[in-house]
Amino acid sequence: MKRSNKTRNLKIATRISIATLASIITSVVMVIAAILIFRSLLPDIYGISRVESNEYSIINQLQWAQTISSINRELADNGSDEVIKEDLSGITKSISELGSKIYISKNGKKYFANTEKNEIKALASTITDTSGKRNMYYYGKNGLVIKSHIKTQNGKFAINIVNPNYTVSDYSLRNSLQSFKLLFTGRSGFMILMALLIIIVSNLIMSLITSRTITAPIKKLSDGANEIAGGNLDYHIDYDSTNEIGVTVKSINDMTDKLKYSIERQSEMAQSRKEMTAGIAHDLRTPLTSIKGYVEGLRDGIANTPKKQERYLQTIYSSALDMEKLLDELLTLSKLESGNTQLDLIKIDINEYLTEYLAEKENKWQTGNITIKYSGPNIKSKAYVMLDPNRFSRVLNNIISNAVKYSSKARKPAINISLEIYDKSIIIAISDNGIGISEENLKHIFDIFYRADQARTRVHDGSGLGLAVCKEIVELHQGHIWATSKEGHGTTIMISLNREDA
Template identity: 40%
Template sequence: MSIKLRLLLSYIGLLVIPIILLVIVSFFARFYYIGDFQKEYPGVDTIHKAKQVVAERDAIFSTIKQTALISPQSFEDEDFLFYYEDKLNGFNSGLIVRKNNEIIYSPLRMTNIIEENPLPQFGEYVYEQSYPLDTTIKGLQIYQHDFFFDDSSKGSVFMITNVEPMMRSMQNFINMLMISTVVILILTNGTLTYLVAGSIVKPLNKLKTSANRIREGDLDFEININSKDEIGELSNAFEEMRKRLKESLDTQFQYEENRKELFTNISHDLKTPITTIKGYVEGIKDGVADTPHKIEKYINTIYTKTVDVDRLIDDLFLFSKLDLSKLPLHLNRINISKYMVDLLEELNFDLEKKNVMMNYENQVASSTFVLVDVMQLKRVIVNVIENAVKFMDKSEGIINFIVNQKDDYILFEIRDNGQGISKDKLPYIFDRFYRADPSRNSLIGGSGLGLAIAKKIIEEHSGEMWAESIEGLGTSIFFTIKISKSGDTL
């Protein structure tokens, strides 16, 4: 759920939830206050019942008013007054009769009311309605009807209803609703704010902690925030950034380790021939080579080692360019079948001198073209073949060169019958300066960069190179080159 939708729902909840809760509270509170109200007004348990009771009370007062018109002298009859007083008592009401300015009838329970509240004067309220307008004095509801006694004296009959319990219950009900409203709003707002803010703040705090750890260089952890919103997307972006930073630092560390290893290997491979050269030069200087034959032998050895050093430097220079992808490729579109025939014919001459037989098998259509740097492709093939010859342990060596067409690329296989490579060493043969012989025996020569350079060149041609080997039977080196169509580029 998105943060926007979450906030919208929380706003709706802030409106709807308090209303629902107030309705529920009002529903149950009504029963409590009606019970309190019934102590003063027995039998009144619903609004409809209250209206019915009021109507009955008003009907009694209407009868009293009619009596005042027909038989005003009845208001001086105590039995008549007691009769209606008894009926009004159930409505928490009572009658007061005034003749001129003298109270001639008043129930005992109304005495304090008369003393504390002055009654309206004669003629102040004259209404013909069956439900006369009322006035409330300190919780009293007063109904007045004026008439004349038979002796022409001014008379007034009052029906007084004590509404203070009703007002008190209503005020308590209103106060309870106001307090409930405040409490409900505080609880609802606090709860929703805690839930919504918690779902936002907690993940943000995790992101803040993660950012601080990244800032301090600690990348060995995982940012895991299970949230399907904007914060979840942000955390995924942070996690991706952390992974890339870690990969970058790991790669940098590996480069640094490789650089150290490279310097070590270069130092070792340069020191061996230089030490040899130095030894032979000292031999000549010290007169150890005291015959023309020895001097010639020493000079030839010095020359051979110098050539090895020069070749090592050339290979290092080439590999560094390949490693930095700064070696320019001079691409040409060539017919691969014709190219292979010419190249292998040239190489076969040298292989015969080393008692190695070359077998060539071409399964590529004669009209197939590839886009390659001719000199660099030759370097790849020469490096692989020289490596095969170098480690040949058979008296009659055989190298099978097979070219196949696979979909949109050419698959080259150079297979020898040499000593093979063990499974634990096979994954490392394309590493720079790697030699299968852990003692780094340099008797067979070489810089240890031949296969590493070959693989880099093939990768620069958007191809792949790998090896398969069976120890004791031989090794196969595979590499691919894309087939070229007219107008193709790498």
């Protein structure tokens, strides 16, 4: 069963503080319990529940103290006088057998006694001076005198005990010291040792519990770090907490995810560079091969007529233009990707801009037998965007050129440009009726040097950089570009731009 999150989320400093406090409380509770048990068993353990001798010793003094305490407790009882007196007879039996005289009064009147008041008073005065002393415990060579008073709900009691046979000798003192030593080096020493052992064991248990709550997640952390260091970047350390270890585990898991993504990204970029290098080499080799072949034809006299020579020279010139165009697009893309390109942005009405753009290009497309239709909003509709007209013109040129290059041979090329205006954005859609793009190829059309037709035999049919340049320019405008297509029916390129206030 899993522990609650409240326990798992405790900070290490809090855990240690709680463990220390719990250890102290546990130790105190256990020692108090041991003392209470010891106290309840003390009379039986040390044989002090009854007086056994008229000779002074530490044990004997404890026995007398225990006897007086028992008498006091009995007098404080709320039972009947008959029951109390019967119990007092049992308590005082041992001291009576040793010759002790007992007189207990209640509210100044005789309550329980084995002698008379005057007799015990006279006997006490022969042992020591009892005048003016409310309570006293006298242990002397010529006898013992005890006077004690207690006030209860039943009344005021005075306890007087005198034993003329009690003695204190030098031997008794030596025996008392020996008994005192034995008391604390024997059973009492054992009890003290037990108390110390209880404290040690309780602290040890609490330390082990605390250690386990700290070392277990640290071991998970260590094992996870070893897995990750071994190259297993799919490994996630399973420890969910908000304490210091939990925060560290989360950071390591996040770092592993980012490292994995970085490595995958670097691998993709390395593969992209390889493909780009191959694409550049391929697309440059084609016009270079053409130039080389036709130059050799001129040099070797194969082009032996003015008309043939003119055709050779035109082919060389066209191939040189293809190379120039390729290098120009490469340079443009490089500048765009490096972030060094600055746009000349102006606020412009996009509807008016598209109308003027199409009017400017109309003659060129009519000559090329291409139908282009603009489905814009009402001429009075205004939608302002921040635009670099020259850069954005290149986007439109590249998209339309692509549509023409991949038109269907079965029908006349037709391109439709539409504009939709929304509260926060505008969307330009450029649709053609060409051969379309497969779903597999569609997601790659904005990649560098990507062409659905992988033959790459004619550079003038497209370098594979046009749409990549479009993507970079649109994103510099804080816009977004995407495509939809259906094979055999055509492709639609869509561009969204942020709309500006008028």
